[in-house]
Amino acid sequence: MKAHRAPAAMFRANEGMGLWEHRGKVAAVGIGHSPTARRWDGQPETSVGAISLLALRRAIEDAGVDPAAIDGLVLDPTTTTGAHWPKGRPVPAEMLDAFAATDDPLDGLAQLSAPWVLKNMPELSGVKFAMHGDGCMTRAICVAAQAVGDGLAHTCLVLKAWHNYAGRYGQGGASAGDALPGNVAIHALWGTPVCYGTALQFAEYCRKYGKRHEMMAPFMENSRRNGLLFPEGYWAQHRPEDITAEDYNTARWIAKPANLLDNDLPIMAAAAYLFTTADRAQHMRQKPVYILGHASSRTRARSMTATLDEVEADTARTARKLYEGAGISAADVSFENMYDGFTLFHQFHIEGLGYRGLKFGEALDFYQTDISIAGPNPVQPSGGNIGCGRTRFWMHTDCIQQLQGRAGRRQVTGVKPEVAVSGGPMPMGGDFMVWSATPG
């Protein structure tokens, strides 16, 4: 079975589209996570393919569904954290022995495809719909939600996986070379790390609103504290270390005002969800979490890097789209799990949403109040990438678990978990979800 890239029409990127036509009719039920690792150890059983199969099987088991009853699969074929399989290096013989191959030898090793998953999970004998949602778990979720709503599938798996190899992030390839192609050189000649654009926006934010980098410290402490309560996460599994304000304020700069801790840690991990119709969800093992709506931003910066004005205009636009589609207002949101990789843009997301009535420039003051899972204003109960490692999916898993009442020690207690928002990655150019404990 071939899988095509999701068409642009599956995403709700415009304002004025009204209520999402499938509001409350699609539900997330099962969750499956692989263990995490900092880097691949070269063994087939820890390859990105293997951890993907594991996460999928766990999601199926969690939902209590017969694998043969699953008819849909959506995944992000890109799995790199920035590490690439060197050109010309042969696929290890152990990998060839362990898995059924597709015609692309990098499948399962440095990327994924729906055909590779289906070849290696023969129990998924009923899949008739497969699609690729490129970029992020959030994008794959939008595609799966829309597909189930549209009737393209009634029981659909959603998968996102990441591989990471040895070597320093982003330092291979073009960065190590003596010359760059002209179109790349236009922006890459100045040697900026990936966080540079966010650092610029944060610098402008601090000047405009009179804020300081140190005001981020409570956010960092809270994120790691929550992350250490996430047993599926990297830091909880491998390095149960808090971040203190001192740690944060003394971390070395990467692109000042972005420091090392403002950058998340690349890891290997896979997560899968099982989505189905609201009707079928009633007969599955876990409590359904209903999708009230999804929205996407496809806005581009006018020139080299988005200015603060461009970012703020777009996060406000995203909120209008998201609330309009879900038929809710900011006041209905129990908690937020917007993206944090980089930390210095989390405030753009939540100010745009008007979370707890926040206006532009107010989030860093908000961070100085009780933002814990025990308080009335939880910020990122998942812990996000800072608390769990870079995957861009903790926020969704946490929303589902919180609304199911099975977030364990991370369960929010200061608010009743009824409606949650999550999404990302970038404040300009991302995909966003509204989840609900009831169909609305």
Next chain:
Amino acid sequence: MKQGVAPDDLTRPFWEAANAGRLVIQRCAACDRLQHPPSRRCGECRADTALEWQQMSGRGVIQNYAVVHDSPVRLLQADQPFNVAVIALEEDNDIQLYSHLPGTPVDEVPLGAAVEVIFEATANGQRVPEWRVVGAEA
């Protein structure tokens, strides 16, 4: 030292102009709109037929900056930390170019200051637009 440049079809006019000591920016004649980075289509009307290259005055202002302490680019790592500023062009202050601001001390960047273009050689001799604060020592 900046990495060299191998001009491609899309950006060749930009790099050839730089070697001749001129700053040119792509413009859509249909929209009378500048755009940078260069693209095969106008970001506004999406047409690919009205794009041309227009010479700029070479004047701008420093709009923003960050200080790079950990660059992924090997050839620049010896110079860390260094400024990377965003220059807004006089002709349209929504059009930005990056600059290492030669002559400006690290993290002492005068935001809003007027700058003028200069042309700096990269590792393979290709020249690239750079910017210097007006009135600053060379």
